[in-house]
Amino acid sequence: MSTPSLFDFFVPCPRGLEAALAAEIAEIAAAHVGGAPFVAGAQVPGGVHFQGGWAAGMAANLHSRIASRVLLKIAQRAYRSEQDVYALALEQSWERWFAATQTLRVDITAIKSPLKSLEFTTLRVKDAICDRLRDKTGARPSIDTAQPDVRVFAFLTATECTLYLDTSGEPLFKRGWRLDKGAAPLRENLAAGILRLTGWAPGTPLYDPMCGSGTFLAEAAQIALGVAPGAERRFGFEKLKQYDITAWQGLKVAALDAKRAARTRRDALAIYGSDISGDMLEKARANLERAGVPSLWLKQLDARAMTPPSDAPGVIIANPPYGERIEVRGRGPRGDTRETGRNRGNDDAFRRTHVDAPDGEFFIALGDALKQRFAGWHAFLLTSDRSLPGQLRLRESAKTPLYNGALECRLFRFDLVAGSVKSKAGASAE
Ligand SMILES: C[S@@+](CC[C@H](N)C(=O)[O-])C[C@H]1O[C@@H](n2cnc3c(N)ncnc32)[C@H](O)[C@@H]1O
Numbered sequence: 001m002s003t004p005s006l007f008d009f010f011v012p013c014p015r016g017l018e019a020a021l022a023a024e025i026a027e028i029a030a031a032h033v034g035g036a037p038f039v040a041g042a043q044v045p046g047g048v049h050f051q052g053g054w055a056a057g058m059a060a061n062l063h064s065r066i067a068s069r070v071l072l073k074i075a076q077r078a079y080r081s082e083q084d085v086y087a088l089a090l091e092q093s094w095e096r097w098f099a100a101t102q103t104l105r106v107d108i109t110a111i112k113s114p115l116k117s118l119e120f121t122t123l124r125v126k127d128a129i130c131d132r133l134r135d136k137t138g139a140r141p142s143i144d145t146a147q148p149d150v151r152v153f154a155f156l157t158a159t160e161c162t163l164y165l166d167t168s169g170e171p172l173f174k175r176g177w178r179l180d181k182g183a184a185p186l187r188e189n190l191a192a193g194i195l196r197l198t199g200w201a202p203g204t205p206l207y208d209p210m211c212g213s214g215t216f217l218a219e220a221a222q223i224a225l226g227v228a229p230g231a232e233r234r235f236g237f238e239k240l241k242q243y244d245i246t247a248w249q250g251l252k253v254a255a256l257d258a259k260r261a262a263r264t265r266r267d268a269l270a271i272y273g274s275d276i277s278g279d280m281l282e283k284a285r286a287n288l289e290r291a292g293v294p295s296l297w298l299k300q301l302d303a304r305a306m307t308p309p310s311d312a313p314g315v316i317i318a319n320p321p322y323g324e325r326i327e328v329r330g331r332g333p334r335g336d337t338r339e340t341g342r343n344r345g346n347d348d349a350f351r352r353t354h355v356d357a358p359d360g361e362f363f364i365a366l367g368d369a370l371k372q373r374f375a376g377w378h379a380f381l382l383t384s385d386r387s388l389p390g391q392l393r394l395r396e397s398a399k400t401p402l403y404n405g406a407l408e409c410r411l412f413r414f415d416l417v418a419g420s421v422k423s424k425a426g427a428s429a430e
Pocket residue numbers: 182184185186209210211212213214215216274275276277280301302303304318319320321322326327328329330
């Protein structure tokens with residue numbers, strides 16, 4: 001069978017970012033695979049379809065900041081039983097893509113599937129692939145769920161089964177620069193998607209006053225510097241038999257050159273971060289260094305005492321401590337940056353062991369800081385707490401549902417102009 005020039009790709013992303021991802025994929029195709037075939041496809045809940053050659057698939061892996069993976073569609077057919085799924089997987093020419101000496105992992109996602117056991121169906125897909133390879137090559141691949149060479153994804157709806165070969169390997173939010181995690185870091189692709197939703201553009205001041213391990217800062221700085229998110233990492237497609245190695249070398253060399261050039265940039269990026277925790281700022285510094293970002297303005301500061309870090313107004317972006325996941329620090333007088341009691345210098349102690357009421361005093365003071373000192377700025381706060389605007393005593397101008405892993409969140413937008421103060425404190429939950 002001859003290699004088709006156009007492949008069908010599906011690119012999953014955090015829910016709520018599908019439109020942002022579709023726009024990003026189209027930009028990547030225009031910028032990095034000029035002239036090569038690329039056809040934008042449908043947006044569906046949880047991802048985006050597109051058609052393109054290998055170059056488009058590789059460029060999406062290397063350059064997409066929002067995608068979770070890039071999956072290559074192998075087959076799709078109606079099914080009614082596990083046996084139908086087995087038969088579909090058995091018919092595919094897996095030997096074209098990988099060898100029996102490589103290790104394999106199979107995952108299944110299902111929405112409204114009538115099948116009783118997804119574990120059993122996963123085993124049937126795995127059996128079919130192994131049976132096919134043994135039939136064609138005389139050997140069966142071994143299974144490795146931790147670090148497989150090759151990953152196959154099956155997606156089941158009520159009536160249809162789609163088989164995908166993963167071209168990413170490790171999920172794409174793993175950029176390779178994060179070694180130091182905070183207690184509740186944001187996934188890199190969610191942070192990048194949020195940056196796009198805010199409409200922020202390089203050159204406009206960007207400030208994260210609760211920056212933690214620096215995810216928003218690193219993503220924003222890489223955007224400003226034109227550093228590809230995947231410049232330093234490996235991808236699943238590098239282990240597949242069929243991929244365009246010449247095109248890949250071209251894409252990768254250009255990305256590494258851009259990253260090297262970024263390190264020498266001396267112009268100020270107007271990206272600022274602060275956090276009450278010195279430990280977190282150390283982690284942010286180390287992460288930014290590995291992300292190839294020249295040094296940024298980073299300060300240890302209670303967010304209630306923050307003042308604009310730039311003369312021109314810009315964008316504030318943060319995910320404040322979540323009631324469920326992490327504790328607000330600095331309950332002392334406003335501006336007190338000491339770490340007290342059980343929080344002192346210990347990030348494990350920093351995790352909540354129980355769910356408390358939100359820290360009302362902190363959010364009232366944070367709202368005051370925004371209202372009184374940040375007129376002209378636009379603040380975007382990601383939280384799972386829908387009563388945040390009421391707690392801040394600010395009226396949101398927009399709220400966007402987003403998922404941080406399994407946690408349903410809202411991205412609240414506050415346009416900080418005179419009169420944005422709520423007349424009466426109260427939650428504005430939906
Ligand atoms: C949910 S985490 C933010 C995670 C961050 N976006 C990241 O990717 O690592 C909340 C952050 O708020 C910080 N924080 C808690 N109380 C604070 C306060 N009063 N002032 C400033 N930062 C505070 C914590 O130290 C923590 O880093």
